[in-house]
Structures are given as structure tokens and as C-alpha cells.
Amino acid sequence: MEFGAFNFLLQLLGVLLAIAVAAYIYLKNVTYNYWKHKGIPQAEPIVPFGSLWDVVKSRKSIAVLMRDLYLEFKDNAVFGFYSFHRPSLVIRDPDLIRFVLTKDFSHFQNRGLYYNEEVDPLSGHLFMLDGAKWKNLRIKFSPTFTSGKMKHMFTTVKECSDSLVQCVTDEVEKNEVIEIKDIMARFTTDVIASVAFGIECNSLKNPEAEFRTLGRKIVKPRPVMNAMLVLCPSLLKMFNIAATNKEVSNFIIKVFKETVDYRTSNNLVRKDFLDLVIQLMNKGFVRGDDDKEPLDKPEIASGKITMLEGAAQVFVFWLAGFETSSSAATHCLYELAINQDIQKRLADEISQILEKFGGITYESLAAMPYLHKVVSETLRKYPSVPILNRDCNQDVQLPGINLSITKGTAIVIPLLGLHMDPEVYPEPDKFDPERFNDDNIARRHRYAYLPFGEGPRICIGELSLVIVEHSQVVRGVNPFLCLLQECGLV
Ligand code: HEM
Incomplete structure (x- = not known):
């Protein structure tokens, strides 16, 4: 190497080292003192790496790290955390959690996750927007998520x-x-392929069905993309980089368009999600459970949704629906296998109710209180979504x-910790469905159990139940508007 080139390399190294x-x-002295300076x-x-060292070293998942920190900071309502360079506030106290998720929702509406509808139309879905x-x-x-509509499916x-x-x-x-x-x-x-896409994908018969293969791809960890999503979302935005796997994206958009076109040209109506999405694309609102137009139509009909917006929502129902539900079912079966007494009691309840109703129906499932307790306890021990995010x-x-x-602070709710x-x-590792009898539920803070999140951004699949619980159901009125009213937002 020539002396000049060597000298340049040396200077470059010097500059990089100085940076x-x-x-x-x-x-060390400024960023990582952010919370200390605030007395937190x-x-x-x-x-x-900030507070993520154990995650980077693959010693812990982010959920387990947050649970351990939740337990460590047991005398504090909140504590500070750093995702690499970004300060986040972790909230432990259930009253403060209620404040963030519900009471003061307008300051914490967003999850602050990266999406880019321009290059990645499927990222423009309810979870990200x-x-x-x-x-x-x-x-x-x-x-679209009322119990009447669920019954049809x-x-x-x-x-x-x-x-x-x-x-x-x-x-x-x-x-x-x-x-x-x-x-x-x-x-x-x-x-989900059937109710959201109108497709019989039969992955139970054919484990290599395309929907399932792509589903496996989607939940596969992508360390580089995940690190970029946390570290430099603005860089992804600047260079217009899509976060959704291209193969998955092309497949979903193609299947969605083809099915919508087929149904529209053949005037085919099947009472499923896709039908409701088509209603939103054609009219801007969905008909009520009684097949009548909604009373609050003017408010909710501000514009129809586009084909790509429809595809993005169907995509999130698939994404948010299949892994969460299958992980809950798997953990439930695991606990039933190692707790034979609970399994027997549940099997007895199911047999009795099925005999009474003459088989599995929507109504018979609602008449199984012990099953409900077992599922609730499963989601306590193994919440499918172990942390919630908000952005101030x-x-x-x-x-x-x-x-x-301050504006821009990331908020984390350590759901698994709670x-x-x-x-x-007590004895949190013990699987005990009786934690969910009426007396025990009444003894706990409502925000100490959040498997579906809470407030206006609660899991949309859970919404109808929450509204019933709040006794806010008004016939023909959009349940979500009731929830927004409760938060003083409309
Ligand atoms: C056991 C099953 C499920 C669990 C445990 C679960 C849990 C959750 C949680 C914790 C959130 C975040 C809530 C928050 O930030 O406060 C969420 C959001 C969401 N879930 Fe679920 N979910 C389940 C099934 C489903 C299904 C079947 C669908 C769709 C068919 C669905 C669609 C969504 C959507 C669209 C959001 C984003 C809502 C928004 O930001 O407006 N989930 N879910």
C-alpha cells in the first residue's frame, strides 16, 4: 500500500474512533441519565444497547426481561428503560396504566411503530396506523366485530x-x-383464511398450504429488520424501505383482489369478514346485525375504503389473529395435560353442556363458565401479546x-409482569382457573389483567365483550363510538 493511502486510512480510523x-x-453521560435526571x-x-443487553445476548426475550424488571422495581409506580438510545417509560401502577390506556388516551393514541403505506400498503393496518x-x-x-356477526361466522x-x-x-x-x-x-x-379471505386453504389437511407456509415465514424472527425498526425507523422511512416480506405482501394483495373481484362479479354474499370489508369498500359502512343500515351512518361513513386499505385490514386480522389464538390454544392444552384434575372438570362441563344443547353451537360455548375461567387463566400465564406499546x-x-x-417518549406496559x-x-406459576371466579375478579384492579389490552386501542376482537361489560350497548350504535365517548373523545 502506498504511504498516502495508508495515511488516509489511518486518519479515517482516527476519525471513526473519535466519533x-x-x-x-x-x-453514557447524557442519554443514559435521562431518567435519573427526572428522578425516576x-x-x-x-x-x-441500553437496557436490552440480555435480549441482544439472547439470554431473555423482551417479555421475560420486562417481567423480571417489573418484579425488580416492585416499589415503584414507573421505571425508566432504554431501547438502545431511546428512553422508554415502563408503567407498573394499574391506576397509571388506566390513565395512559383509557383516561388520557388522546395523549397516547399511537403505538409509534414504523409503517409506510407508500411502499408497503399492507403496513397501513389498524395495529400500526x-x-x-x-x-x-x-x-x-x-x-364488524359484534357478537351477531361472529354468530354468522x-x-x-x-x-x-x-x-x-x-x-x-x-x-x-x-x-x-x-x-x-x-x-x-x-x-x-x-x-381466518376462510372468514377473512373467503378461501378454503385446508392447511390442516395440507401442512404446506401457501397460507400456512407464509404464516411460518411471517413469525420467523428477523433480527436485522427488527433492530432497524427499533433503532432507525426514520432511516427506513427516508429510504422508503418496506417492513413486510415482499412475497407475503404480493400473495395477500393478489388473493384479496381476486376474491373480491370474484364475489363482486358473481354477486356472491357470504356472511364473513370479507363481506363486511367489501361493504366498507362499496359504501363506507357495514349493515347492522339486523341487516339494517346503522343509525350513526353519517358519522362513520366519511369515505369508502380503498382496495389496498381493505387488503391491509384483512392482512392484520390474519396476522393478529392466527398466532395469538394458536399460541393461547397450545398453552391451554399444555396446562390441561399437566393438570389432569382441571382437565377432567373441564371435560365434564363440556360433555354436560353439549348434551344440553345437542352439540357445539355459539350459545353452548357461552354457557361454559369453567372453560371461560381456564382460557382466562391461560391468557394470564401466557399472554399472547406480553407487552403493550404507546407513544406520547x-x-x-x-x-x-x-x-x-415529553412528546416522543415511548411507553411500555409490561403485561406479563402484571x-x-x-x-x-399468589403463586403466579400455579395454573389456577379459580383466580377467575367472580369474587377473585372483584378483588383485583381491573387493569391488573390485560390480555387484550384496554381503552380505545383494545384488541378489536375483544371489543364487543368489553362494551357489554361496560353496559354501553345501544342498539344500532357503533360500539367503538361508545368507548370514545367514555374517554371523552367524541
Ligand atoms: C387470543 C387471541 C388474541 C389476543 C390475546 C389478542 C391480543 C391483542 C392485544 C394485547 C392487542 C393490543 C391492544 C392494546 O394495545 O391495548 C391486540 C390488538 C389487535 N388485535 Fe388482537 N388478540 C387476539 C386475537 C385477535 C384476532 C382473532 C383478531 C382479528 C380477527 C385480532 C385483531 C387485532 C387488531 C386489529 C388489533 C389492533 C387494534 C387497534 O390498534 O386498533 N386479535 N390484540
Whole structure:
């Protein structure tokens, strides 16, 4: 190497080293003192990973890390955390959680996740969207999740469960050990492909069905993309980078368009999600459970949704629906296998009720209180979504702890931590469905159990139940509008 080139390389190395040292000093002495300066205890950061060192080293998942920190900071209402360079506030106290998720929702509407509708139309879905666009879509979509509409889809669920029984019977005959997680994911994939896309994908019969193969791809960890999503979403935006896997995106858009075109040109109506999405594309609102137009139509009909917006919502129903439900079912079966007494009691209840109703119906499922307790306890121990995210969109004072948080602060609700708190759930590792009898539920803070989240951004699949619980149901009125009213937002 020539002396000049060598000299240049040396200088370059010197500059890079100086930048690295300056960044180190800045992170250590300025960034990582953010919470200390505010008088808030913090999870000790390590340059440049912040509080994520155990996750980077693959020692813990983010859920387990948050649970451990939740337990460690047991005397604090909140504590600070750093996702690499970004300060986040972790909220432990259920009253403050209520403040963020519900009471003061307008300051914490967004999840602050990266999406880019321009290059990645499927990322423009309910889970990701922010602000007015999210609110408008959520108002439109909430009436699609009423119990009346679910009833119409029950036949499909029942058909898929018959295939599930067949699949498990065949597998048990062939093998001593069966992979229940994959079978449950194939079951929920078949249900969602059918009700959301109008497609019989039959992954229970054919494990390599395209929907299932892509589903496996979607839940596969992508360390580089995930790191970029946390570290530099603005860079992704600047270079117009799509976060959704291209193959998945092309497939979903193609299947969605083809099915919508087929139904429209053949005037085919099937009472499923896709039908409701087509209504939103054609009219801007969905008809009520009684097939009448909604009373609050002018408010919710502010514009029809486009084909791509429709595809994005169907995509999120699949994405948010298949893995969450199959993981819940898998954990439930696991606990029933190791707790034979609970299994027996549940089997007895199911047999009795099925005899009474003459088989599995929507109504018979609602008449199984012990099943409800078992599922609730499963979601306590194994919440499918173990942390909730919010983004503070305006400076705000948190009540009771004299802390003002600034616009842009990330908020984390450590859901798994709350569910495993021994002061709220004694012997938290024990699987005990009786934690969900009426007396025990009444004894706990409502925000100490949040498997579906809470407030206006609660899981849309859970919305109808919450509204019933709040006794806010008004016939023909969009349940989501009731929830917004409760938060003082409309
Ligand atoms: C056991 C099953 C499920 C669990 C445990 C679950 C849990 C959750 C949780 C914790 C959230 C975040 C709530 C928050 O931030 O406050 C969420 C959001 C969401 N879920 Fe679910 N979910 C389940 C099934 C489903 C299904 C079947 C669908 C659709 C068919 C669905 C659609 C959604 C959507 C669209 C959102 C985003 C809502 C918004 O931001 O407006 N989920 N879910």
C-alpha cells in the first residue's frame, strides 16, 4: 500500500474512533441519565444497547426481561428503560396504566411503530396506523366485530374444528408424539383464511398450504429488520424501505383482489369478514346485525375504503389473529395435560353442556363458565401479546407521581409482569382457573389483567365483550363510538 493511502486510512480510523468515543461518552453521560435526571429509577443501560443487553445476548426475550424488571422495581409506580438510545417509560401502577390506556388516551393514541403505506400498503393496518387515519378506520371496522356477526361466522369455525378433530385423530394414530403448536396454527390459519379471505386453504389437511407456509415465514424472527425498526425507523422511512416480506405482501394483495373481484362479479354474499370489508369498500359502512343500515351512518361513513386499505385490514386480522389464538390454544392444552384434575372438570362441563344443547353451537360455548375461567387463566400465564406499546404525542403530566413526560417518549406496559405479580396472583406459576371466579375478579384492579389490552386501542376482537361489560350497548350504535365517548373523545 502506498504511504498516502495508508495515511488516509489511518486518519479515517482516527476519525471513526473519535466519533465512537464521542458517541460512547454522550450515550453514557447524557442519554443514559435521562431518567435519573427526572428522578425516576432506571434499568441499568449498557452502551450502546441500553437496557436490552440480555435480549441482544439472547439470554431473555423482551417479555421475560420486562417481567423480571417489573418484579425488580416492585416499589415503584414507573421505571425508566432504554431501547438502545431511546428512553422508554415502563408503567407498573394499574391506576397509571388506566390513565395512559383509557383516561388520557388522546395523549397516547399511537403505538409509534414504523409503517409506510407508500411502499408497503399492507403496513397501513389498524395495529400500526396513527392519529386520525387509525381512528377513522377503527370506527368503520368496530361494528364488524359484534357478537351477531361472529354468530354468522360460527359455522365456518365449526367446520374447521371438525377438520381439527380429524387431523388430531389421524396424527395420534400415526405418531406417539404430536406437534400441537403447528396443528393449532394450522387450525387458526384455516379459520381466518376462510372468514377473512373467503378461501378454503385446508392447511390442516395440507401442512404446506401457501397460507400456512407464509404464516411460518411471517413469525420467523428477523433480527436485522427488527433492530432497524427499533433503532432507525426514520432511516427506513427516508429510504422508503418496506417492513413486510415482499412475497407475503404480493400473495395477500393478489388473493384479496381476486376474491373480491370474484364475489363482486358473481354477486356472491357470504356472511364473513370479507363481506363486511367489501361493504366498507362499496359504501363506507357495514349493515347492522339486523341487516339494517346503522343509525350513526353519517358519522362513520366519511369515505369508502380503498382496495389496498381493505387488503391491509384483512392482512392484520390474519396476522393478529392466527398466532395469538394458536399460541393461547397450545398453552391451554399444555396446562390441561399437566393438570389432569382441571382437565377432567373441564371435560365434564363440556360433555354436560353439549348434551344440553345437542352439540357445539355459539350459545353452548357461552354457557361454559369453567372453560371461560381456564382460557382466562391461560391468557394470564401466557399472554399472547406480553407487552403493550404507546407513544406520547404531546407533553403531559402523569398524575400522582409528579412526572412530566415529553412528546416522543415511548411507553411500555409490561403485561406479563402484571400477570405474574405474586402480590396480585399468589403463586403466579400455579395454573389456577379459580383466580377467575367472580369474587377473585372483584378483588383485583381491573387493569391488573390485560390480555387484550384496554381503552380505545383494545384488541378489536375483544371489543364487543368489553362494551357489554361496560353496559354501553345501544342498539344500532357503533360500539367503538361508545368507548370514545367514555374517554371523552367524541
Ligand atoms: C387470543 C387471541 C388474541 C389476543 C390475546 C389478542 C391480543 C391483542 C392485544 C394485547 C392487542 C393490543 C391492544 C392494546 O394495545 O391495548 C391486540 C390488538 C389487535 N388485535 Fe388482537 N388478540 C387476539 C386475537 C385477535 C384476532 C382473532 C383478531 C382479528 C380477527 C385480532 C385483531 C387485532 C387488531 C386489529 C388489533 C389492533 C387494534 C387497534 O390498534 O386498533 N386479535 N390484540
